[in-house]
Amino acid sequence: MSGTGDFRPSLVRPALDGLAAYEPGRPIEDVQRELGLERVVKLASNEGPFGPFPQALEALARAAPELNRYPDGGAYRLRAALAERHGVPPAQVALGAGADGVIGSLCQATLDPGDEVVCGWPSFPSYVIDPRKLGATVRTVPLREGRYDLEAMLEAITARTKLAFVSYPNNPTGTITSRGELDAYFARVPERVLTVLDQAYFEYLDDPEYVDGIEAYVREGRQVMVLRTFSKIYGLAGLRIGYGVGPEEIVSAILIVRRAFDLNHAGQVAALASLDDPAEVERRRRLNATERGTIESALRAAGFDVAGPAVANFVYAGTGEDSTPLFEALLRLGVIVRPLHGFGAPEAIRVTVGAPAENAIFAEALAAVCATSEAPAQ
Ligand SMILES: Cc1ncc(COP(=O)(O)O)c(C=O)c1O
Numbered sequence: 009m010s011g012t013g014d015f016r017p018s019l020v021r022p023a024l025d026g027l028a029a030y031e032p033g034r035p036i037e038d039v040q041r042e043l044g045l046e047r048v049v050k051l052a053s054n055e056g057p058f059g060p061f062p063q064a065l066e067a068l069a070r071a072a073p074e075l076n077r078y079p080d081g082g083a084y085r086l087r088a089a090l091a092e093r094h095g096v097p098p099a100q101v102a103l104g105a106g107a108d109g110v111i112g113s114l115c116q117a118t119l120d121p122g123d124e125v126v127c128g129w130p131s132f133p134s135y136v137i138d139p140r141k142l143g144a145t146v147r148t149v150p151l152r153e154g155r156y157d158l159e160a161m162l163e164a165i166t167a168r169t170k171l172a173f174v175s176y177p178n179n180p181t182g183t184i185t186s187r188g189e190l191d192a193y194f195a196r197v198p199e200r201v202l203t204v205l206d207q208a209y210f211e212y213l214d215d216p217e218y219v220d221g222i223e224a225y226v227r228e229g230r231q232v233m234v235l236r237t238f239s240k241i242y243g244l245a246g247l248r249i250g251y252g253v254g255p256e257e258i259v260s261a262i263l264i265v266r267r268a269f270d271l272n273h274a275g276q277v278a279a280l281a282s283l284d285d286p287a288e289v290e291r292r293r294r295l296n297a298t299e300r301g302t303i304e305s306a307l308r309a310a311g312f313d314v315a316g317p318a319v320a321n322f323v324y325a326g327t328g329e330d331s332t333p334l335f336e337a338l339l340r341l342g343v344i345v346r347p348l349h350g351f352g353a354p355e356a357i358r359v360t361v362g363a364p365a366e367n368a369i370f371a372e373a374l375a376a377v378c379a380t381s382e383a384p385a386q
Contacts, residue, residue: 023121023143033344045342049366051303052346054179054209054322055245057363060278061288064244067281068274079273086271086280090251093283094222100253102262105270107208107237107250110262111173112138114204114233114252117261118170119144126164127173128156130180130352132206135173144170148352154181154315154324158193165201172203176221179208180351180358182318187217194230202258203232208250209320211241211289212296218319222253233258238275240321241292242282247275296321300361306371307359310378321361324348331357334377341373 036048060068083103091098104110111134119125121143127135129148136146147164149157156178165172174193177184197203205221219225221234233254239245249271252262303323307314313326327334334357335347346358359370 021143023141027137027140031350036344039339039344040342043340043342047369048342048344049362049369050344051360051362051366051370052344052358053245054240054320054358054360056240056243056292056321057361057366058243058292060243061282061285063281063285064242064278067277071274071277075273077273078269079271079276081268081271083271083276086249086276089280089283090253094253095227096222096253097256099256100226100259102233102252102254102259102266103271104250104252104262104266105248106239106245107206107235107252108134109248109266109270110233110235110250110252111135111204111206113262113266114202114258115139115142115144115171116265117258118202122168123170124166124168125171125173126161126169128161128175128178130348130356131156131173131175132179133350135175135204139171151178151181154178155183156185158185158189162193162196165198169198169201172197172201173206174203175206175208177209177213177320179320180322180346180348180353180356181315181324182320182322182358183315184213184215184218184319187219190219194225194232197231199231201231202254203230204235204252205232206235208235208237209240210236212293212320214293214297215319226253231255238279238282241289241296242279244275244278244282247272247278249275249279295364296361299364299367302364302367302371303359303361306367306374310374323359323361324353324356325359326353326356328355330354337377337380338370338373341376343370343373345370 033052036050040048087098087101091101104113115138119139119142123144125139125144125146128151139146149160149164207221225232226234233252235252237250304314307325315324331347338345348356348358
């Protein structure tokens with residue numbers, strides 16, 4: 009019998025109030041079917057445009073018949089190889105289901121309700137969402153001229169701050185702070201705060217100003233966790249392998265909170281097989297740099313405010329108004345870009361650098377959209 013007596017309090021934790029589930033991008037095939045398009049180009053999620061390295065494909069083929077087995081929960085071989093590559097003990101390497109998985113585990117390992125986190129904004133949404141899921145408070149610090157403002161981040165740190173996220177380069181603006189600013193930040197940040205230096209796009213950069221955070225700060229013993237991933241230049245986004253290199257205490261805590269079999273076998277073998285092909289990394293890096301120019305030129309020609317210098321595999325453009333109509337107009341022409349409402353920048357889009365043919369299609373579509381919107385009303 010129902011009555012006033014059977015009021016049920018929600019079982020859901022109050023920390024989740026106001027948070028929304030991740031909204032996945034629509035599959036390319038769906039968009040194609042709905043809009044009757046022959047081809048759709050997706051430049052929306054900052055993946056690399058090329059598939060896994062040949063060695064990774066071979067390793068995957070060899071691994072496929074063994075998928076009845078659970079993976080090695082400790083990812084022993086991959087962890088050892090990464091430790092060797094970075095000149096640190098394996099005890100300082102934390103693997104995760106993507107760098108995003110490491111961010112989630114790191115938050116779970118360190119944050120209690122009421123603890124504080126600092127990050128720049130607009131920036132990578134997980135820095136805000138993951139701490140909030142745990143009841144922590146996030147202080148977002150506005151970017152200065154499209155870059156992380158590390159001085160202002162230091163000012164936002166309080167006695168309750170445990171984590172400070174620095175997206176380096178910043179997603180979505182694609183910019184970096186200078187080496188001097190980063191050094192000055194590390195000289196001043198309190199020891200009790202763990203800085204998460206997110207280098208998800210590391211392999212795309214060859215700027216002498218760009219610091220290898222593992223070499224410069226982790227190996228110096230700073231309180232820093234540097235993040236890297238196989239989702240970008242290595243073309244393995246679908247297999248979800250990322251890692252963090254940092255203090256042993258934090259890595260051990262991540263091992264406790266992480267689920268035992270989060271690191272799937274296919275991802276582990278493909279990542280391991282991708283480590284010994286510097287020539288392919290270099291080829292992809294160079295091509296990306298050239299092609300990034302195509303995207304930037306197209307956006308500038310359209311009159312948008314392009315953030316720069318862009319150094320990763322994506323370009324940010326301020327559109328001066330809500331970017332939804334532009335996103336929709338490009339979609340109708342078969343090009344998916346990223347409107348940035350969820351990143352704190354509703355008047356901007358982010359365009360991932362694709363393969364040359366894809367970038368040409370984007371440039372053409374953008375020019376067509378702009379020509380239409382500038383045409384005098386009939
Ligand atoms: C700054 C930044 N960090 C982390 C990630 C997560 O990457 P993944 O979980 O695929 O390794 C991304 C992905 O776009 C990113 O842009």
